[in-house]
Amino acid sequence: MNIAVLSGKGGTGKTTVSTNISLALNANYIDCDVEEPNGFLFLQPSIDRTDGVSVEYPHIDEEKCISCGECVKNCNFNALVNVKNEIMVFDKLCHSCGACEIVCKSGAIKYKLREIGKIEEGKRSHIKCTRGILNIGEPMAVPIIKKILNNIETDVNIIDCPPGTSCNVVNSLKYADMAVLVTEPTEFGLHDLKMAVELVRMFDIPFGIVINKDNVENNLVRNYCENEEIDVIGRIPYSKDIARIYSRGNMLYDDLKYKNVFDEIAQSIKGVFSWN
Amino acid sequence: MELVVLSGKGGTGKTTIATALCELNEKVVRVDCDVDAPNLYLYYNGEDIEKKDFFKGKKATIDRSSCVECSKCEEVCRFDAIKDFNIDKFLCEGCGACTHVCEHNSIKLEEEKTAQTFITKLDNGIISRAEMEIGSDGSGLLISDIRKNAKKFNQNKDLVIIDGSPGIGCAVISSITGADMALIVTEPTKSGLEDLKRVVSLCEHFGILTMVCINKYDINEEMSFNIQEFIKAKNMKLVGEIPYDETVVKSINELKPITLYKNSKANEAIQNMWNDIKKLGGI
Numbered sequence: 001m002n003i004a005v006l007s008g009k010g011g012t013g014k015t016t017v018s019t020n021i022s023l024a025l026n027a028n029y030i031d032c033d034v035e036e037p038n039g040f041l042f043l044q045p046s047i048d049r050t051d052g053v054s055v056e057y058p059h060i061d062e063e064k065c066i067s068c069g070e071c072v073k074n075c076n077f078n079a080l081v082n083v084k085n086e087i088m089v090f091d092k093l094c095h096s097c098g099a100c101e102i103v104c105k106s107g108a109i110k111y112k113l114r115e116i117g118k119i120e121e122g123k124r125s126h127i128k129c130t131r132g133i134l135n136i137g138e139p140m141a142v143p144i145i146k147k148i149l150n151n152i153e154t155d156v157n158i159i160d161c162p163p164g165t166s167c168n169v170v171n172s173l174k175y176a177d178m179a180v181l182v183t184e185p186t187e188f189g190l191h192d193l194k195m196a197v198e199l200v201r202m203f204d205i206p207f208g209i210v211i212n213k214d215n216v217e218n219n220l221v222r223n224y225c226e227n228e229e230i231d232v233i234g235r236i237p238y239s240k241d242i243a244r245i246y247s248r249g250n251m252l253y254d255d256l257k258y259k260n261v262f263d264e265i266a267q268s269i270k271g272v273f274s275w276n
Numbered sequence: 277m278e279l280v281v282l283s284g285k286g287g288t289g290k291t292t293i294a295t296a297l298c299e300l301n302e303k304v305v306r307v308d309c310d311v312d313a314p315n316l317y318l319y320y321n322g323e324d325i326e327k328k329d330f331f332k333g334k335k336a337t338i339d340r341s342s343c344v345e346c347s348k349c350e351e352v353c354r355f356d357a358i359k360d361f362n363i364d365k366f367l368c369e370g371c372g373a374c375t376h377v378c379e380h381n382s383i384k385l386e387e388e389k390t391a392q393t394f395i396t397k398l399d400n401g402i403i404s405r406a407e408m409e410i411g412s413d414g415s416g417l418l419i420s421d422i423r424k425n426a427k428k429f430n431q432n433k434d435l436v437i438i439d440g441s442p443g444i445g446c447a448v449i450s451s452i453t454g455a456d457m458a459l460i461v462t463e464p465t466k467s468g469l470e471d472l473k474r475v476v477s478l479c480e481h482f483g484i485l486t487m488v489c490i491n492k493y494d495i496n497e498e499m500s501f502n503i504q505e506f507i508k509a510k511n512m513k514l515v516g517e518i519p520y521d522e523t524v525v526k527s528i529n530e531l532k533p534i535t536l537y538k539n540s541k542a543n544e545a546i547q548n549m550w551n552d553i554k555k556l557g558g559i
Contacts, residue, residue: 011287097371164312249466
């Protein structure tokens with residue numbers, strides 16, 4: 001059972017919700033926001049394993065290369081360029097698809113490996129925590145996300161997704177059985193929530209919404225959910241005290257005043273998705 | 277002169293600040309590079325004077341009438357996008373490897389529209405922006421495209437302010453490439469500092485003039501102090517400390533730039549910051 005936590009917009013509280021419901025549900029925590037993985041700052045697991053993530057990129061054997069340019073012509077990512085009868089490789093643009101090797105008639109293309117990031121695994125008491133970290137200057141996060149999610153446990157996993165609705169999120173959602181969308185009641189929050197809802201609907205999985213920084217007067221998100229018949233499965237009140245706990249990197253679940261907020265979300269998750 | 281507003285962490289107030297900075301200038305070209313969550317244009321009632329389809333991604337399609345189900349395409353696809361001779365559009369990266377191994381010419385690559393780009397005319401300038409098809413990739417290329425569009429409409433070489441996207445990946449790299457200076461907006465939280473460190477490293481990697489401002493600096497003064505120390509150690513300039521101000525939420529929900537709220541503390545701090553940025557950047 002994989003529960004994806006996503007948001008459309010950044011900074012709405014994805015990591016707050018995912019880390020705290022991991023504790024409430026006793027579920028594994030997986031941070032797929034590899035450009036800015038912050039869940040471990042809160043969960044503070046003891047890390048007992050680190051694996052590098054590498055991608056392949058083409059290496060041209062100059063002895064064999066006849067500079068025919070077929071590889072350049074067939075690279076759809078502009079990673080190969082023909083300069084003065086020599087093939088140049090821009091390794092960061094390469095998607096490791098293998099097309100250049102297939103079209104090279106001289107057998108001049110072999111692949112080399114380049115590390116683009118790493119995956120760390122650890123434990124907080126008996127909860128397994130995993131995160132991916134993209135190296136600075138590397139553009140593509142998807143290979144790291146795929147590697148993490150291809151190897152997850154078969155029990156309950158909370159997937160903390162990247163913000164937005166593009167390829168990084170799509171690759172995280174592909175593995176999800178259900179989704180929790182975190183939003184905040186502002187015009188910006190609602191605008192981006194609508195895009196996230198559209199995305200989740202394409203995947204045809206059950207989902208519900210958690211409203212963060214919820215103040216009762218301001219109900220544009222509530223109105224939207226009512227009109228769209230989407231379940232609001234939890235609310236985190238607008239509170240300076242919560243902001244303070246978060247800013248220090250502490251868990252809200254460890255605070256008796258807020259523990260029940262996440263226990264209730266955990267119960268709603270089980271209820272909405274009829275899962276026990 | 278191009279100024280890119282970045283943040284590492286999402287939700288720190290990039291768009292609020294980028295919009296305010298735009299309003300403090302008579303002539304400015306606005307570029308919304310947060311193509312995943314484009315919020316800048318929501319502040320304005322502009323008129324879309326140019327609208328173009330953006331095709332960058334390609335997707336493979338299989339003609340089942342000539343397919344002999346040899347499975348070679350499935351074996352060669354490194355993205356697991358082909359299952360039972362069907363192509364998963366979300367997973368296909370359009371590389372074309374499958375087309376090269378298909379002996380029956382049953383697979384074609386087709387251009388796919390991944391976004392729409394807009395030039396929106398305002399009373400005091402333009403916004404170059406895009407709306408992405410949900411789930412599309414290639415946002416780095418899309419960002420290069422909307423920055424190019426902005427150039428076309430900027431023959432007077434007016435100041436360009438770019439609202440970047442969160443993170444450090446392809447979208448952010450495309451937003452920084454070729455810009456003259458970066459303003460990083462951070463918040464005084466443990467995650468804020470962590471993400472600040474990553475985006476600062478990225479700016480160092482690109483060797484771009486980098487300034488930092490702490491938004492809502494007074495929600496955790498101890499953490500703000502830690503951020504200041506980090507900025508000092510990196511020899512970067514702290515150009516602004518913007519206080520927490522409820523007026524900002526009000527301004528977002530009324531969809532009016534914060535500069536229109538004359539009594540706002542945040543507005544005052546942003547104006548002072550802009551004076552410092554202008555000095556540092558030689559604007």
